[in-house]
Structures are given as structure tokens and as C-alpha cells.
Amino acid sequence: MASQTDDTDRITVRLAGREHRDWTTYRIDSHLITPADAWQVTLGIPADALPDTVKPWAAVDVCLGQDVVLTGRIDRIEREVAKGTNALAISGRDGAAVMVDCSAPIFTRRKATLTEVVDLAVRPLGVSQVRVEATGAKEKVEIEPGMTAWDALAQACEANGCWAWFEPDGTLVVGGPDYTAAPVATLVMRQSGQGNNVLSLAVTEDVSGRYSEVTVLGQAHGTETTDGQHNIKHQETDADVPGYRPLILVAGDCDGAAEAKRRAQKTLMDSRLEGFTITARVRGHRVSESGKPWTPGQRIQVVSEPHGLDATYFLMARTFLGGRDKGSITELTLKEDGVWLPELAKISGGKGKGKAASAGKVVELS
Incomplete structure (x- = not known):
């Protein structure tokens, strides 16, 4: 809790117009797949040095020098006072935290597109900055009352072959990686x-989690205009996996051969990723x-x-x-x-x- 500095590698937490730094320890996480990037800082403080503005749910910017690396809120404050000790630990997460913790404000079961999930489940929780880069995201998913907002969004992303994450400035991005970018x-x-x-x-x-062969067996329910399908099958293989390691997935609600292919490919590539x-x-x-x-x-x-x-x-x-x-x-x-x-x-x-x-x-x- 000090005055401003030009140090480019110092971790600073900006809160209510003030900057806090000189931490005893700090840890700032960021992961593309795991939602709600976490941060934690600890320090020893004088007995009367904790400002009233440092409290749970307070909005913060976590910065590296002048670069914002995470935008979120305080989750928890722990203060320990003992003989010779007055320690403070502050931790929180980024903008995905409220989506992970709270239910989507949807009260009836319904089918929704990715855009509709963003509008119905994400924005009402205070996520105002959203950038959807995934074009052609038309697949609908079924949203059940009680689902968290993140589960609803993740389900819609998986159905459309994309993913969601928060950028350091607090923008929710729905899209995918850029493998054409030059190595940094x-x-x-x-x-x-x-x-x-x-x-x-x-x-x-x-x-242990790799498969040489992934087979999806599925069926599609009939509608008023189309007949059901009961013999949907698609198989994908990975020749780099040693030995015969098959995986069979049964999809009780599969829209057709294209959906079976997508599920098989995603499962195989996810196993390769891990x-x-x-x-x-x-x-x-x-x-x-x-x-x-x-x-x-x-x-x-x-x-x-x-x-x-x-x-x-x-x-x-x-x-x-x-x-x-x-x-x-x-x-x-x-x-x-x-x-x-x-x-x-x-x-x-x-x-x-x-x-x-x-x-x-x-x-x-x-």
C-alpha cells in the first residue's frame, strides 16, 4: 500500500482509485480452459492500515506495471493477528467467477443458441463486455433451470465447436485460438x-487418457417432419497412440452423422491435448x-x-x-x-x- 511507481514488473492491485503493492507473496493465474482465473496476494500490515474499500466483491484491476493482466473482484479477505504477526491475505477471481458461482436467470426449460445464451444467462449477471468471434454458431442447446451461467455457456460453446474466456480487460470472448500468429x-x-x-x-x-480409436454410436429422435435415426455411427483414429486403445461413446440424442463425427473428433483431440x-x-x-x-x-x-x-x-x-x-x-x-x-x-x-x-x-x- 504505497505510492505509484514506474516499476514495469511490479504486481499492483488497483481498487477504488488506490494502488496497493509490495506484497509478501503473490500468485496470478490465467488458463484458457479453466474458468475464473484466480489471484492471491499476501502481506504484513500495520494494525490500522486496512482501508475500508478493501472488502469482498470490490472490483479490482490486477496489473503488471501499467499493463492490466486481470480484471475481477475480491472473493475473500483473511486477516490473522497474533504475537508479532499481523498478516493479510486477499484473493479473488476474474469476471467468470459470478458465472461459475451463480445460476443462469432462466426459470423454464428451453432451447437456446449461443447468442441467446449470452443474452439470457451471461449479460444479466453484469458481464457487459462481450465479443463473439465464432461465426455460424447456430446449434441450439437445452438449458435447464438451476444450471450455472458458466455451464450453460460452456454447453453452448461445445455444441458449436468454440470456447469462452475472459481477456485481461474484462471482455468475455467467445471464439477459438489463432494458430497463424507468429511465435512470441x-x-x-x-x-x-x-x-x-x-x-x-x-x-x-x-x-492413460489417450485413445487410438473413438467410436460414437448415436440415435436421433424423430420429429413431426423427419423420421428418427437409430444406426448413427462414426469412428476416428489416432495413429500416434501406441497399442489398441478403443473408446465407444453412446449418444442418446445425436442430430445425425455430422454431429457424431464432430463428437468423435473432439473427444480424440481432447485426449491428445491432455x-x-x-x-x-x-x-x-x-x-x-x-x-x-x-x-x-x-x-x-x-x-x-x-x-x-x-x-x-x-x-x-x-x-x-x-x-x-x-x-x-x-x-x-x-x-x-x-x-x-x-x-x-x-x-x-x-x-x-x-x-x-x-x-x-x-x-x-x-
């Missing part, structure tokens, strides 16, 4: 140490080449001799960590490029090499 940085780990710019780099390959993860830790919170904050959605080149990697990957999540006398560290979670929501994305022509041979392109499915 190159992370290097060589055995000689020459040119290394990461503190650590871990690669996880997990076959099967490979790179976790890198770097100093600071900014991309050295541009000076911009690390942000999910960026593409990053990774060159690691110990892991046999030389390819472009997609930044799915990042966490800012640090505090007084602790330095600043960013943890980056990277996934295969072109795998998350490939049906919406235009894939660049570059192809990686190394263990993630398929990075940089969509896996061709039969």
Missing part, C-alpha cells in the same frame, strides 16, 4: 548451457523480445536438447509467482500446437520436429 519467443535449454533462458523445463507424456504437456519456468513476467506480459493464447518455440524438442507450442496457461525478496517467476503450461479447437483455427504451414512431431499441424483423422 523461443525457450532454449541446451546441455552446454549456452543460450539457456529457462529455469526449468519438464515434459509430461501420459497415455496427453502431452510442457511446463517451463522463466524469470520475470514479460516476453523478453517484446516486453509484453506472458498471456495464454501465445505461440512459443521450444528448443530443448535433453527432451529432443524443436517445435512451436501453444501457451494454454501461465502463472505469475513472486513477492518481496522472492524475485518474479512465470510458470508456462504449453500444449501441442493446433490441437485445441482445431476446427476453428487456421493452421500455419510450419511443422515441428522432435518428440512432438505432430506439433504445428492438425492430426489428420480418417
Whole structure:
């Protein structure tokens, strides 16, 4: 809780026209898939130093220097007073929090398009800045009373092959990734140490959730104008999965062969997404080449001799960590490029090499 500073890497919480900083510890999360990005700060304070404006539900901007990295509200305030201790912990989430916590204000069961879900379930909860980038989102979903606003939106997004997330300025975006964007940085780990710019780099390959074959068996209910279908079947395969690992999904309400194909492809690509993860830790919170904050959605080149990697990957999540006398560290979670929501994305022509041979392109499915 100090005066303004020009430090470009200092985490600041702006609240009710005041700026608070010099934290003992802080953690600022951002994840494209997990809703409601979380933030937490802690500090030791004088007995009378807590302003009245610091209270649950207060609107905040969490900033890195002058760059806003999260817009949200305070969820919880914890203050511990003991002999020699007066500690304060403040935590909260971004604009998705109210959508995750609260029911959609819909009181009768109904079918709704993606746009209708945004208008009926999202905007009434105070989410005023919305940008829908997904064109042709016409599939309807069934909204039940009692569903959270986020569940309703997520269901509509999945039906239309897109996703939703909040940008740092508080805008809800409905769309998909841009795999044509140029990589913002190159992370290097060589055995000689020459040119290394990461503190650590871990690669996880997990076959437990991978499938060599996904089959969707479905049926479509008849209507006044069309007959029902009871023999819908579609199968997708992934030749990169070792062994025979089949998965059969039964879809009781499937609109037709195209819907069965979409479900099979999404399940296969989701399993691929979970099967490979790179976790890198770097100093600071900014991309050295541009000076911009690390942000999910960026593409990053990774060159690691110990892991046999030389390819472009997609930044799915990042966490800012640090505090007084602790330095600043960013943890980056990277996934295969072109795998998350490939049906919406235009894939660049570059192809990686190394263990993630398929990075940089969509896996061709039969």
C-alpha cells in the first residue's frame, strides 16, 4: 500500500482509485480452459492500515506495471493477528467467477443458441463486455433451470465447436485460438548451457487418457417432419497412440452423422491435448523480445536438447509467482500446437520436429 511507481514488473492491485503493492507473496493465474482465473496476494500490515474499500466483491484491476493482466473482484479477505504477526491475505477471481458461482436467470426449460445464451444467462449477471468471434454458431442447446451461467455457456460453446474466456480487460470472448500468429519467443535449454533462458523445463507424456480409436454410436429422435435415426455411427483414429486403445461413446440424442463425427473428433483431440504437456519456468513476467506480459493464447518455440524438442507450442496457461525478496517467476503450461479447437483455427504451414512431431499441424483423422 504505497505510492505509484514506474516499476514495469511490479504486481499492483488497483481498487477504488488506490494502488496497493509490495506484497509478501503473490500468485496470478490465467488458463484458457479453466474458468475464473484466480489471484492471491499476501502481506504484513500495520494494525490500522486496512482501508475500508478493501472488502469482498470490490472490483479490482490486477496489473503488471501499467499493463492490466486481470480484471475481477475480491472473493475473500483473511486477516490473522497474533504475537508479532499481523498478516493479510486477499484473493479473488476474474469476471467468470459470478458465472461459475451463480445460476443462469432462466426459470423454464428451453432451447437456446449461443447468442441467446449470452443474452439470457451471461449479460444479466453484469458481464457487459462481450465479443463473439465464432461465426455460424447456430446449434441450439437445452438449458435447464438451476444450471450455472458458466455451464450453460460452456454447453453452448461445445455444441458449436468454440470456447469462452475472459481477456485481461474484462471482455468475455467467445471464439477459438489463432494458430497463424507468429511465435512470441523461443525457450532454449541446451546441455552446454549456452543460450539457456529457462529455469526449468519438464515434459509430461501420459497415455492413460489417450485413445487410438473413438467410436460414437448415436440415435436421433424423430420429429413431426423427419423420421428418427437409430444406426448413427462414426469412428476416428489416432495413429500416434501406441497399442489398441478403443473408446465407444453412446449418444442418446445425436442430430445425425455430422454431429457424431464432430463428437468423435473432439473427444480424440481432447485426449491428445491432455496427453502431452510442457511446463517451463522463466524469470520475470514479460516476453523478453517484446516486453509484453506472458498471456495464454501465445505461440512459443521450444528448443530443448535433453527432451529432443524443436517445435512451436501453444501457451494454454501461465502463472505469475513472486513477492518481496522472492524475485518474479512465470510458470508456462504449453500444449501441442493446433490441437485445441482445431476446427476453428487456421493452421500455419510450419511443422515441428522432435518428440512432438505432430506439433504445428492438425492430426489428420480418417
